[in-house]
Amino acid sequence: MHIVVCIKQVPDSAQIRVHPVTNTIMRQGVPAIINPYDLFALEEALRLKDKFGGTITVITMGPPQAEAALRKALSFGADDAILVTDRAFAGADTLATSCALASVIRQIQNNMPVDMVFTGKQTIDGDTAQVGPGVAKRLGLQLLSYVSRIAAVDVEQREIVVQRRAEGGVQVLKTALPCLVTMLEGTNEMRFATMPNMFRAARHPLKVWDKDAAGIEDMTKIGLKGSPTVVSKVFAPTPKSARAEIIAVESGEPKDMAVTLLAKMFTRFPQIEKQLTQQA
Amino acid sequence: MSEKFDAIVVGAGPSGNTAAYTLAKSGLNVLQLERGETPGTKNVQGAILYSDALERIIPDFRDDAPLERHLIEQRMWVLDDESFVGSHYRSEGFNQPPYNRYTIIRAAFDKWFSEKVRQAGALVICETTVTDLLRDDKNRVVGVQVDREGGSIYADVVILADGVNSLLAKKAGFHAELDPTHVGLAVKEMHFLPEETIEQRFNVGEDEGVVIELFGKVTQGMMGTGFLYTNKESLSIGVGCMLSDFKTQKISPYALLENMKNHPSIKPLLADGEMKEYTAHLIPEGGYKAIPRIAGDGWMIVGDAGMFVNAVHREGSNLAMTTGRLAAETVVALMQESKPMTEANLAAYRNRLDDSFVMKDLKKYKEMPEIFHRNNQFFTTYPELINRSAHTMLKVDGVDKKTKEREIFSSFTHKRSLFGLMGDAYKLWRAFR
Numbered sequence: 001m002h003i004v005v006c007i008k009q010v011p012d013s014a015q016i017r018v019h020p021v022t023n024t025i026m027r028q029g030v031p032a033i034i035n036p037y038d039l040f041a042l043e044e045a046l047r048l049k050d051k052f053g054g055t056i057t058v059i060t061m062g063p064p065q066a067e068a069a070l071r072k073a074l075s076f077g078a079d080d081a082i083l084v085t086d087r088a089f090a091g092a093d094t095l096a097t098s099c100a101l102a103s104v105i106r107q108i109q110n111n112m113p114v115d116m117v118f119t120g121k122q123t124i125d126g127d128t129a130q131v132g133p134g135v136a137k138r139l140g141l142q143l144l145s146y147v148s149r150i151a152a153v154d155v156e157q158r159e160i161v162v163q164r165r166a167e168g169g170v171q172v173l174k175t176a177l178p179c180l181v182t183m184l185e186g187t188n189e190m191r192f193a194t195m196p197n198m199f200r201a202a203r204h205p206l207k208v209w210d211k212d213a214a215g216i217e218d219m220t221k222i223g224l225k226g227s228p229t230v231v232s233k234v235f236a237p238t239p240k241s242a243r244a245e246i247i248a249v250e251s252g253e254p255k256d257m258a259v260t261l262l263a264k265m266f267t268r269f270p271q272i273e274k275q276l277t278q279q280a
Numbered sequence: 281m282s283e284k285f286d287a288i289v290v291g292a293g294p295s296g297n298t299a300a301y302t303l304a305k306s307g308l309n310v311l312q313l314e315r316g317e318t319p320g321t322k323n324v325q326g327a328i329l330y331s332d333a334l335e336r337i338i339p340d341f342r343d344d345a346p347l348e349r350h351l352i353e354q355r356m357w358v359l360d361d362e363s364f365v366g367s368h369y370r371s372e373g374f375n376q377p378p379y380n381r382y383t384i385i386r387a388a389f390d391k392w393f394s395e396k397v398r399q400a401g402a403l404v405i406c407e408t409t410v411t412d413l414l415r416d417d418k419n420r421v422v423g424v425q426v427d428r429e430g431g432s433i434y435a436d437v438v439i440l441a442d443g444v445n446s447l448l449a450k451k452a453g454f455h456a457e458l459d460p461t462h463v464g465l466a467v468k469e470m471h472f473l474p475e476e477t478i479e480q481r482f483n484v485g486e487d488e489g490v491v492i493e494l495f496g497k498v499t500q501g502m503m504g505t506g507f508l509y510t511n512k513e514s515l516s517i518g519v520g521c522m523l524s525d526f527k528t529q530k531i532s533p534y535a536l537l538e539n540m541k542n543h544p545s546i547k548p549l550l551a552d553g554e555m556k557e558y559t560a561h562l563i564p565e566g567g568y569k570a571i572p573r574i575a576g577d578g579w580m581i582v583g584d585a586g587m588f589v590n591a592v593h594r595e596g597s598n599l600a601m602t603t604g605r606l607a608a609e610t611v612v613a614l615m616q617e618s619k620p621m622t623e624a625n626l627a628a629y630r631n632r633l634d635d636s637f638v639m640k641d642l643k644k645y646k647e648m649p650e651i652f653h654r655n656n657q658f659f660t661t662y663p664e665l666i667n668r669s670a671h672t673m674l675k676v677d678g679v680d681k682k683t684k685e686r687e688i689f690s691s692f693t694h695k696r697s698l699f700g701l702m703g704d705a706y707k708l709w710r711a712f713r
Contacts, residue, residue: 017556031317194429198405199283246538 001054001155003045004105005078005118006135007038009062009069010125018236034069037120039190041183044150045118046077046191052155055079055112059104061089061097067206075193075201082108086210091224094126098134099221100214105139107215116160117180121146129182136180144173145182285311287611288424288435289402290410290448292319294597295583296441297393298604301337304400306612311433312402313426315409320390322443324561325597326468326507326516328491329384333601338396342378346388348511349489350379353482357545359496360667364545375488383489383509383516413438413452413579420622421452421578437611437621438579441604444562446585454581455572460527461653462566464504464591466520467533469541471553475513481549482510493594494519496663498540502529503652503659506540507594508549515553517541520563522653533560565591568639568646575626580607588638592645599638606632651707658704661695 011030034042045056058073060066061084070081084104092100108114117136122129129145136143149163151172158177163170165184193201216222247264249257266273289300292314300312316322328351334341353370374380398404414423414432423434442448444463449455475486482490494506504521519537526533541550564570564587571588574581582588583600590599610629611621619625633639652658669688673681692701 031321192428195408195426195431195433198408198428199403202403202405248535 001048001052001115002112003048003054003056003116003118004108004114005038005042005045005056005058005073006101006132007042007058007060007069007073007120008035008123008125009033009060009066010035010123013124032065032068034072035120035123035125037122037124037183037185039120040185040187041118041120041181042073042076042078043188043190044181044183045116047188048116048150048153049077052153054115057082057108059084059101059108061085061092061100061104070206071201071204074204075197076191077193077197080207081204082207082209084209084214086214088211088216088219088223091227092222093227093229094128094130094134095228096222096224096226097131098138099226100216101131102135102138103215104209105135107209107213113178115158115177117141117178119180119182121182121184132180132182139180142175142177142179143182144175144179146184147181148184148187150181282423282432282434283311284423284434285309285403286435286615287311287437287439287608288313288433289439289441290424291441291443291583291585292316292390292394292397292404292406293323293441293443293583293600294393295585295588295600295604296439297390297397298333298337298601299439299441299582299608300402300404301393301397301400302605302608303611304397304402305337306608306615307401308612308615310402311435312397312404313408313410313424314404314406317407318391319394319404319406320387323386323390324466324468324559325384325386326509326518326594327384327386327389327597328509328594329382329389330595330598331378331380331382333598333605335378337601337605345392346384348383348385349484349487350374351381351383351491352484352488353490355490355492357492357494357496358663358666359494359498359543359545360664361497362544363667363671364496365666365670381491383491383511385511385514410442410448413448419577421576436578436615437626439604439607439611440579440581440585441583441600442585444564444584446581449572449581449585452579454576454579458562458564459566459570460524461522462564462570462587462649463523464520464563464565465523465526465533465560466518466563467537467560468516468518468558469537469555470511470557471515471517471550472513472556473515473553477552478510478513478515484510487512494540494546495659496667497660498536498543499659500529500531500536500539501656501660502526502531502536503656505594508546514556515550517546517550522565523562534558563591563596564589565649567591567649568642569649571642574633575607575629576623577626578621580610580626580629582607588642590641590645592648593641595641602636602638603633606636606638647710651710655704655707657696657700658708662704665692665695 009032012033015030049056056078057080058070058078059082060069064085067083070083074081089100119132133143144162146165147162148165151161151163153160161174164173249260286308287303287310289296289312300310303310352374355366355368357364357366409427410424411427412425413421414425416422421438424438425432440446440449445458489510492508498506499521502521502525506519509516519540564584566587574586582603588599588603589596607629614625672684672688
């Protein structure tokens with residue numbers, strides 16, 4: 001079985017900071033990570049490989065630094081990795097990204113037929129959940145989105161049964177391979193890389209593909225030109241909560257701390273005091 | 281199948297990076313292991329970069345290293361609760377390239393440094409913790425065990441650069457549990473301000489920076505110092521004291537820093553800044569006498585793990601880099617002569633250290649930790665007396681100067697007695713000699 005896993009390197013949104021002066025996103029010092037949803041996709045693919053054997057190719061489109069994401073994927077057990085990087089891809093929205101990735105997978109298919117493509121359900125920086133379905137559409141693959149569990153794979157019959165989260169319940173779907181699966185979060189837990197895999201990942205000769213290697217012919221379909229999305233404004237929301245205050249309590253006794261804290265709360269929110277007194 | 285390297289370096293801080301870089305540059309097959317997600321994520325420093333130590337291995341580091349501001353002014357403040365007496369040294373001499381000292385932000389700097397190590401040819405693997413040293417039947421160190429499946433890795437020599445509180449060295453029995461009187465605990469915050477505000481507030485131009493060392497009652501009677509450094513668009517402010525003092529005085533480090541930030545002379549410098557980051561770290565401050573055994577059969581210790589910090593001059597990263605380089609040079613020299621990494625052969629590392637500023641400086645101040653430890657008047661009484669004297673002298677109130685001088689003198693003898701004063705002076709003279 002040959003599985004392609006699409007991953008994206010994203011800034012760790014939990015650690016993103018907004019520049020206090022210019023109000024722009026500060027990327028400096030914010031660690032770049034593999035989009036967490038993609039890890040569920042990768043682990044699910046690794047489990048299929050454990051069961052049925054085969055090859056896992058990880059691909060990512062991004063700046064040269066995205067190499068780190070691919071090496072990490074290799075350390076978990078992926079067999080091969082392709083970094084698709086070219087200035088021509090810059091500024092791509094989800095449509096242009098879908099076109100580019102579909103083209104990349106077509107090129108991969110020329111060498112080795114692809115049975116399944118895995119993606120995370122969405123990325124944490126864009127949150128659109130459009131690229132996976134977009135790729136499936138362009139490759140003519142059966143689309144299984146929001147998959148919570150892969151119930152069964154029949155390699156002989158080339159069939160797959162999955163559970164899919166749907167509004168108001170769970171759908172059980174069966175379809176023929178090849179297909180594209182977008183994985184939900186929390187479906188599995190990424191394994192801890194072995195030391196031999198860490199060495200292999202560090203030394204693996206990464207494939208770096210530019211737009212030509214990716215098989216791009218129509219330049220109006222990729223990058224900024226192929227992106228109809230327009231971002232009109234980026235701004236930081238005004239923080240709603242007040243600043244935290246440090247309250248010093250002389251004695252350091254838990255009792256005194258509690259009393260001081262309650263007194264502060266009651267002064268600030270008299271209605272709480274009122275309610276509590278009424279209840280008492 | 282196990283991997284085998286010429287050398288394994290444990291840790292990717294200044295000492296580990298310098299060691300790995302030097303070894304790899306000499307063509308050795310080097311593996312560097314780091315437990316953090318990327319090099320730098322576990323590292324904390326003030327932070328000031330001393331050019332000299334880095335220049336010796338990467339002479340053109342200024343071309344692409346992420347540097348904040350070069351330092352042109354050093355302020356030393358002795359504070360009591362409401363005032364400070366200070367000295368400033370500012371020089372155009374420090375404003376001529378190549379600059380001697382820079383403020384840096386370690387997360388960015390360490391990433392750059394690690395890239396240099398990779399480019400030099402070392403294999404750098406992160407998110408991997410070394411849990412133990414591997415030994416042969418003669419108890420010689422022959423490699424490391426890591427926290428991953430298939431994690432036995434072999435090497436001719438293992439260089440421990442795993443920082444203060446080196447659990448590895450402790451587990452291996454190279455040193456005992458850290459003594460709380462030998463380590464400082466420092467806390468630091470980063471306050472963001474626009475570049476122009478920093479430049480106006482500290483009276484410096486673009487890329488120029490200031491260091492303020494804070495000494496006295498800001499440490500509330502504990503042995504330690506505070507600091508304030510200017511970065512490009514942030515200020516690093518922090519304070520560190522001996523761990524043992526925090527323990528006995530029951531003062532929490534954040535409260536100490538909070539208090540220092542509210543000092544009337546410091547508060548305006550931080551005004552309108554936004555605190556974006558806080559960190560804490562242990563600093564090995566035991567000095568010369570606390571340095572453990574630093575080499576044996578198949579192993580060496582460099583940097584903080586070996587207590588290589590000059591607490592008096594607040595130098596650490598340069599000692600780390602120098603010990604890393606000297607350890608690596610020792611290994612390279614032995615490899616070239618095809619000599620084994622035995623304790624006797626690696627003793628050359630100690631000799632190289634003894635000949636360098638590292639041991640000379642640490643030796644010079646070897647009595648310092650104990651003297652300051654047993655005499656907390658240096659952190660309380662004296663700062664107060666000095667500030668009060670300045671106040672007495674500067675206040676114009678119709679009292680003649682001679683009387684004021686007598687008043688000041690008697691305030692000193694009253695607090696410390698003539699004998700005590702002379703004793704303290706002698707202690708300091710001996711310690712600094």
